[in-house]
Amino acid sequence: MMQKAASVFQLKLRKWTWLGIGLAVYLLLTATVYFCYQDDVDQMTWVDREAFNHKLISQYKLTDNLTQDDVMRRLGTPDITEAVLQGKDLYQVLYYRTHRSVADGITTADECTALLFKNRYLQAIGEEAVQRYSVISGHAN
Structure with missing residues (x-):
C-alpha cells in the first residue's frame, strides 16, 4: 500500500x-x-499605425534629448514634413498621423501630431511644435 x-x-x-x-x-x-x-511600421494597417504613432509620441519627453534619427528609426517616414533654414539653424517639423478626421485617403496636418526639430534635436511636440514652426518660418497668423 x-x-x-x-x-x-x-x-x-x-x-x-x-x-x-x-x-x-x-x-x-x-x-x-x-x-x-520591433514593430515594423511599414507592415501595419493605417489604423494600427495611427495607434502606434500616438502611443509612441505620447511617451516622448523633451528632456530625453531625442534626435530626428531616433524618432524616424522608430516611427518610420513621416506623413508630412516641412523645413526652413534660419541662419545656421535648421528647423524641421515632421507630421505623423495619429487620428483620422475624414476618410478621403489624404493625410492632412490636422490629422497628425507634429514634432519640431532644431538641428535634428526634438524641441516641441503637438500644437506647440506647429505654433513655434509657424513663427520661425514666417507663416504665423
Whole structure:
C-alpha cells in the first residue's frame, strides 16, 4: 500500500514538473517576443499605425534629448514634413498621423501630431511644435 501511494505521488510530481517546465518555456518565449520584436511600421494597417504613432509620441519627453534619427528609426517616414533654414539653424517639423478626421485617403496636418526639430534635436511636440514652426518660418497668423 505504501509503495502504491509513493508511486502515485511520483506520477503527480512528474506531471506538475512537466507542467511547470512547459509554463516556464511559454513565459520565456512570450517575454522574448514582447521585449525583442520591433514593430515594423511599414507592415501595419493605417489604423494600427495611427495607434502606434500616438502611443509612441505620447511617451516622448523633451528632456530625453531625442534626435530626428531616433524618432524616424522608430516611427518610420513621416506623413508630412516641412523645413526652413534660419541662419545656421535648421528647423524641421515632421507630421505623423495619429487620428483620422475624414476618410478621403489624404493625410492632412490636422490629422497628425507634429514634432519640431532644431538641428535634428526634438524641441516641441503637438500644437506647440506647429505654433513655434509657424513663427520661425514666417507663416504665423
